[in-house]
Each structure stands twice: as C-alpha cells, then as structure tokens.
Amino acid sequence: MPALEVSNLAKRYGPVHALRGVSFALEPGEIFGDLGPNGAGKTTTLRIAVGLVRADAGAVRLLGEPAGRARARERIGYLPGELRLWDELSGRALLDHFARCRPSRPPLLRERLLEAFGFAQSDLDRRVKFLSHGTRRKLGLVLAMQHDPDLLLLDEPTAGLDPLVQRAFREVVLERARAGRTVLLSSHVLSEVEAVCGRVAILRAGELLALESIEGLRARMLRRASVRFRGPAPEGLARLPGVERAEVSRSEATLWVRGDVNPLLGEVARAGVEQFIFPEPQLEDIFLAYYQGGRGAADAGARP
Amino acid sequence: MRNLLRALVARHAAFVALSGLFLAAFQYLICAAVASVDVGGALAKLLESLPPMLQSMLSATLFGGFSVHGLLAFGWNHPIAQALGAAVAIVLATGAVAGEAETGAVELLLSQPLSRGRYFLAQAGFAFVALALLSLAGIGGTLVGQRVFQVEPFATAALVRLGWAYLLLQCAWFGITLLFSAFGREGGRVASAGFLVALASYIVQVIGQFWERAAFLAPYTLQHYFQPQDILVKGAGIAQPVAVLLGVALVTTAVAWWRFRRRDLP
Numbered sequence: 001m002p003a004l005e006v007s008n009l010a011k012r013y014g015p016v017h018a019l020r021g022v023s024f025a026l027e028p029g030e031i032f033g034d035l036g037p038n039g040a041g042k043t044t045t046l047r048i049a050v051g052l053v054r055a056d057a058g059a060v061r062l063l064g065e066p067a068g069r070a071r072a073r074e075r076i077g078y079l080p081g082e083l084r085l086w087d088e089l090s091g092r093a094l095l096d097h098f099a100r101c102r103p104s105r106p107p108l109l110r111e112r113l114l115e116a117f118g119f120a121q122s123d124l125d126r127r128v129k130f131l132s133h134g135t136r137r138k139l140g141l142v143l144a145m146q147h148d149p150d151l152l153l154l155d156e157p158t159a160g161l162d163p164l165v166q167r168a169f170r171e172v173v174l175e176r177a178r179a180g181r182t183v184l185l186s187s188h189v190l191s192e193v194e195a196v197c198g199r200v201a202i203l204r205a206g207e208l209l210a211l212e213s214i215e216g217l218r219a220r221m222l223r224r225a226s227v228r229f230r231g232p233a234p235e236g237l238a239r240l241p242g243v244e245r246a247e248v249s250r251s252e253a254t255l256w257v258r259g260d261v262n263p264l265l266g267e268v269a270r271a272g273v274e275q276f277i278f279p280e281p282q283l284e285d286i287f288l289a290y291y292q293g294g295r296g297a298a299d300a301g302a303r304p
Numbered sequence: 305m306r307n308l309l310r311a312l313v314a315r316h317a318a319f320v321a322l323s324g325l326f327l328a329a330f331q332y333l334i335c336a337a338v339a340s341v342d343v344g345g346a347l348a349k350l351l352e353s354l355p356p357m358l359q360s361m362l363s364a365t366l367f368g369g370f371s372v373h374g375l376l377a378f379g380w381n382h383p384i385a386q387a388l389g390a391a392v393a394i395v396l397a398t399g400a401v402a403g404e405a406e407t408g409a410v411e412l413l414l415s416q417p418l419s420r421g422r423y424f425l426a427q428a429g430f431a432f433v434a435l436a437l438l439s440l441a442g443i444g445g446t447l448v449g450q451r452v453f454q455v456e457p458f459a460t461a462a463l464v465r466l467g468w469a470y471l472l473l474q475c476a477w478f479g480i481t482l483l484f485s486a487f488g489r490e491g492g493r494v495a496s497a498g499f500l501v502a503l504a505s506y507i508v509q510v511i512g513q514f515w516e517r518a519a520f521l522a523p524y525t526l527q528h529y530f531q532p533q534d535i536l537v538k539g540a541g542i543a544q545p546v547a548v549l550l551g552v553a554l555v556t557t558a559v560a561w562w563r564f565r566r567r568d569l570p
Contacts (some may be wrong), residue, residue, distance in 0.1 A: 052415065073417040086409055
C-alpha cells in the first residue's frame with residue numbers, strides 16, 4: 001500500500017489551473033521531492049492531501065485513508081510553507097497543544113529534535129511573537145515531527161534556516177526514512193532535494209512534467225562533453241551510439257550525449273585525448289531544462 | 305475538541321473576562337447613579353423643554369417612564385452595554401474562520417486529526433459560553449448594585465428573561481459575523497462588516513422608535529427584539545424575541561457551517 005497516493009488530481013482557482021491531472025505515489029520509507037517554481041501546484045497538492053483544499057477532480061489517499069478524513073491525519077506530520085503560529089502562546093505551550101491533538105502518538109521525538117535543531121530551552125518559554133523567523137521555522141519542524149509520523153509532508157522545510165540546521169534537518173529526514181517513515185519534501189532548494197530524495201516529481205503550471213528517480217533523470221538528460229584531441233578529431237563522432245549532436249573543429253569537439261557514454265569514451269580514447277570535460281548533470285540542470293522547454297525539453301536537448 | 309477549547313480559553317479568556325467585568329461595572333454604576341442622584345428628575349426637567357409629544361414618547365420608550373426600574377432597564381439598552389456584547393460576539397466570530405485564515409494558523413490546526421465539524425463546534429460552543437458569561441456578569445452587576453444601593457430588586461424571573469434576551473441578541477451578532485467570517489479571508493473586513501451591520505441596526509431601530517414614518521423599519525432590526533424596559537418594567541415575556549434572535553443565530557450559523565465545510569483554507 002502506498003504511503004501517499006495522488007490520482008489524477010485537478011484543481012482550478014477561477015481561470016487558473018493549479019493542478020491538471022497530477023498522479024504519483026510514494027512507497028513507505030521513501031523520500032520524495034516535489035519540485036517546481038512558484039505556482040507550479042506543489043502547495044496545492046499538499047493542501048489537498050491534508051484536507052485544507054478540495055480537489056475538483058481526482059483523489060488523494062494518505063496511508064490508505066482518503067484525504068480529508070480526520071483519521072487520515074492521525075499518522076501524518078505537516079509543515080506549511082507559510083508557517084503561522086499563535087503568537088500569544090509560548091513555544092512549549094504550542095508543542096504541548098499539538099501533541100495533545102494526537103493522544104495515541106506521544107511526542108517521543110521532541111527532545112531529540114530540539115537537540116538536533118539546536119533549540120535553546122529558553123526559546124521554548126518565550127512567546128512565539130518574540131521568536132525569530134528561523135526559530136519559528138525550527139519550532140514548526142518540531143511540531144510536524146515530534147510525534148514520529150508515518151508520513152511527513154513538508155512544504156519548503158528549510159526556508160529561512162541556517163546551513164547548520166539545514167544539515168541537521170537532512171540528517172533527521174534520512175534517519176526517519178531509515179526507520180521506515182515516508183517523506184514528501186516540497187522544495188525550491190535543489191541541493192537539498194538532491195541530497196536526500198530518491199525520486200522527484202517536477203511540476204510546472206499544475207502539470208506533472210517528470211516523475212522519476214534522480215539517477216534516471218540524470219541518465220535521460222542530454223549531457224555535453226567537450227574534448228580536445230592530441231591530433232585531429234576522428235570522423236564519425238556524430239554517428240556514435242548515444243551521441244545526438246556533434247560540433248567538430250580540427251582537434252576539438254563538443255558532443256551532446258544521452259545514456260550510455262561507453263561507445264564515445266572508447267572512440268575518444270583510441271584517438272588520443274588531451275582534455276576531456278564531461279560534467280555530471282546537476283539536478284539544477286535538469287530542473288532548468290524542464291522549465292525552459294517544457295515536457296520534452298530534457299529529452300529533446302535542452303541547453304545544448 | 306477539548307484541546308482546541310483549552311487553546312481558545314487561553315487565547316480569549318482575558319478579553320472575555322475584561323468585557324464581562326466592564327459590563328458588570330457599568331450596570332453597577334447605573335444602579336449607583338439611579339440610587340444616589342435624582343436622574344429621573346433631572347431627565348424630566350431636561351425633557352420639559354421638548355415638545356409634549358416627544359416628551360411622552362422619550363420617557364415611555366427610552367426610560368420606561370422615569371421609574372427607577374425604567375432607568376435601570378435603560379442601562380441594558382445603553383449603547384455601551386450594546387456595544388460591549390456586540391464587540392465580544394464580533395471578535396470571536398471573526399477569529400473563528402477569517403481571522404485564523406488570515407493569520408494562517410488554521411492551516412496548521414486543521415492539518416491535525418481534527419475535523420472541520422469539531423473545529424466549528426468548538427468555536428461556536430466557546431463563543432456561546434463566553435457570551436453567556438458576559439450576560440451573567442452584567443446581570444450580576446445589576447444584582448449587586450441593587451443590593452448595595454438598596455434599590456428595589458427586579459423579579460428574578462424578569463432578570464433571567466433579560467439575561468436570555470441579551471445573550472440571544474449577542475448570539476445573533478455572532479451568527480451574522482460568523483457568516484461573513486465563513487466567506488471571508490480578512491479578519492479586518494469581516495469585523496468591520498459585523499460592526500457596520502450592528503451599528504446600522506441600532507441606528508435604524510432608534511430612528512424607527514422616534515420617527516413614526518420610519519417605524520415600519522424597526523422590526524427588521526435585531527435590537528427591536530431586545531427591549532429591557534418591556535421585560536424589566538412591564539414584565540413582558542420573551543417568546544417572540546427568543547424565536548427571532550435564536551432563529552437568526554441558528555440560521556446564520558448553519559449557513560456559515562455549510563460554507564465553512566466546503567471552502568478552501570486558508
């Protein structure tokens with residue numbers, strides 16, 4: 001049974017299509033990235049999942065339960081992108097309030113999380129309105145995770161956090177996944193997604209552009225290799241398997257390659273290489289390829 | 305739900321308690337004024353300068369004929385008493401949906417295993433209890449004032465009827481503002497709308513009382529169904545006020561609930 005199942009989800013806000021038939025599923029223990037720029041539909045997906053927004057079509061199931069039912073939210077933890085808390089309560093009162101919302105799941109992880117995020121005990125006794133943005137954000141993370149939820153839905157979890165806390169967050173997320181918990185991480189921070197997520201969904205204007213493992217996306221990505229040969233560049237480079245395009249000038253060649261690079265490497269090695277530059281595609285490249293060219297861009301050769 | 309009620313108490317207790325204290329003090333001071341100063345005589349002298357028709361109308365409708373009980377009853381019809389009750393009702397109703405949506409706190413709250421029904425019920429239940437306490441505080445002020453200043457006490461049944469009528473009037477304001485709140489996203493706008501409706505209703509009712517040609521408008525105002533003079537001085541029943549005010553409160557709250565359970569949040 002998927003931990004989270006999103007099926008053909010559609011939502012409109014007036015004339016704007018926030019989601020157009022988005023489907024994906026998260027397996028238990030998976031860390032999944034939901035990527036997209038502002039207005040892509042990431043937050044709407046999460047809000048439908050926790051029952052705050054009604055879908056026009058499609059369905060979401062949380063741990064087997066239809067989204068929207070209070071019971072479905074018993075075993076999840078949710079961090080909104082725009083976290084607002086009751087300013088007049090102290091951090092401790094807030095943590096206690098939200099812990100009492102789930103009597104069956106005591107906040108066993110609270111102390112561990114407070115320590116991991118470097119939360120000073122004195123901050124807990126201060127009213128929320130006197131806490132800094134970053135400290136509020138840390139409080140939000142503790143609120144979402146203190147009851148050790150089976151499914152974590154985190155919207156821009158590290159926005160406003162310092163690098164140390166970001167690293168601590170990544171460690172905690174990986175630790176929870178090792179313990180069998182599922183995490184959906186909606187983020188703009190590509191390095192963060194790349195560091196912890198196994199698979200990603202890339203959304204744009206409410207449409208699912210890609211749903212794949214990061215490795216799979218990298219493999220499908222058109223990559224550029226720059227070669228400087230010791231002598232003249234060999235002929236027939238453009239006809240090698242995997243090479244989709246080649247620009248050759250005397251001893252230099254720029255090649256756009258997809259998939260298996262071994263045929264190219266063999267040929268290049270035989271010709272004698274002075275310099276070979278073949279950078280690993282970063283998630284950012286993939287992401288930008290999708291956003292600059294749409295669904296087919298990454299396949300068809302974005303940024304050649 | 306108990307957890308949410310506890311949070312509501314923590315957040316609003318001071319405001320409700322202060323409002324109750326203020327209403328109690330106000331009713332107590334009305335008793336003090338009526339007992340220590342010849343307010344009736346002073347008002348009668350003031351009204352002597354007015355045309356005879358206006359004199360009788362004012363003295364009968366506003367001050368219950370300048371009797372001690374009539375003047376005490378005016379304390380419940382006074383704009384301060386009206387504004388205090390409406391303020392508590394409007395603030396609580398605004399905060400229930402639009403206020404929480406505007407601050408964004410509702411997003412975190414309703415992502416917990418708490419149904420919208422329970423959330424709504426907790427908000428409405430808390431408001432009812434808060435308004436009932438406010439009403440009781442006012443009645444307490446009148447009772448203590450009458451005792452301390454040795455003013456002839458009202459019949460207990462009349463005071464109970466007055467308390468119910470005042471409570472239901474505020475519940476009606478709560479329901480109307482809750483309706484705006486269920487449709488709205490900005491607390492300021494919702495509170496302003498609730499306040500304007502209450503103010504307009506009060507003004508129309510006063511005009512309808514003193515200007516015969518506008519009298520037909522009075523039954524369309526909520527204050528028309530809250531007549532402390534009739535209840536305390538004439539011993540009138542409150543069947544019609546209960547029916548109207550309770551009806552308004554229930555219908556508006558029901559429509560607000562219908563909207564709230566369907567709307568997107570925040």
